[in-house]
Amino acid sequence: MGRFENDSIFWIEVEKIVPNPYQPRRDFDEEGLRDLAESIRQYGVLQPLTVTRNEKEKESGGIEVEYELIAGERRHRAAEKAGLSQVPAIIRSGEETSKMKLELAIIENLQREDLNPVERAQAFERLSEEFDFTHSEIAEKIGKSREYVSNSIRLLMLPEEMQNALMAGKITEGHAKPLMMLRDKPEEQETLFKEIIYKGLTVRESEEIARRIAQDKVRNKETAPDPETVQAEEELSESLGTRVRIKRKDEGGKLIIDFFSEEDLENL
DSSP: OOOBSTTOOEEEEGGGEEOOTTOOOOOOOHHHHHHHHHHHHHHOOOSOEEEEEEEEEOTTSSEEEEEEEEEOHHHHHHHHHHTOSEEEEEEEOSOOOHHHHHHHHHHHHHHTTOSOHHHHHHHHHHHHHTTOOOHHHHHHHHTOOHHHHHHHHHGGGSOHHHHHHHHHTSSOHHHHHHHHHTTTOHHHHHHHHHHHHHHOOOHHHHHHHHHHHHHHHHHTTTSOOOHHHHHHHHHHHHHHTSOEEEEEOSSOEEEEEOOOSHHHHHHO
16 A cells, blocks of 8 residues: 555645546435535534546646545535535655555445445446455455455346335335345345335345245145236236235145234225
8 A cells, every 4th residue: 555645634726636446336326415514514524535636738738746646535516516626635755556546435435334335236247357455355355254245246136126126215124135045036126125115115025025935835836827818817816906816725625815004904
């Protein structure tokens, strides 16, 4: 790692600071930025940014200096909104590698809990695939377990729609686990996802449904339902707005209708 310039704080022109291309955070909440900008107007930037200093040749001749962010992009954006001309920053000297910039950005965001689960998973994946970190090495860097890192990266196996919902806070990371259990049954996975969104299923309720579907899959592996039964299940599910399963026996059978509240039961 390069050293800091005597750990001193410098005042740098806001317009000379450029984003970190390895910034793992993609989602900057506008309302949160406005709140931070208002705070900065009143109290200033309380925590210095961390940057590297780069010199570039100008087309017209001479040298132009710019500062590339390592950590503090949210503060930088808010400072721009607040109309500040300068911000405090610590300048990291020496040649910083791409790996170091990504690592520092990830660690700072994780320590400040600024990454949503999908951004965190994407950052871990970049460290793993682009920079050859093992999951154990990533875990050691951030003070977490290897399982934490591996399970985070698995979130990227969810369909894009579900990842977006996770980023937006419409579902929790706890809901992602039962959805992942159904990744080899995309129709069931989609149905459970919609029930989580529109019926407000808890994590426990979602896990129970996912386990039941997984168990049914094992139990019925050798006895797939006939097309007429499948069509009847789909028509009833669409009509009732909930999951319906038909269990046939030699004589008769069972009709299983899921509901998740007293109101659901009354509506049936």
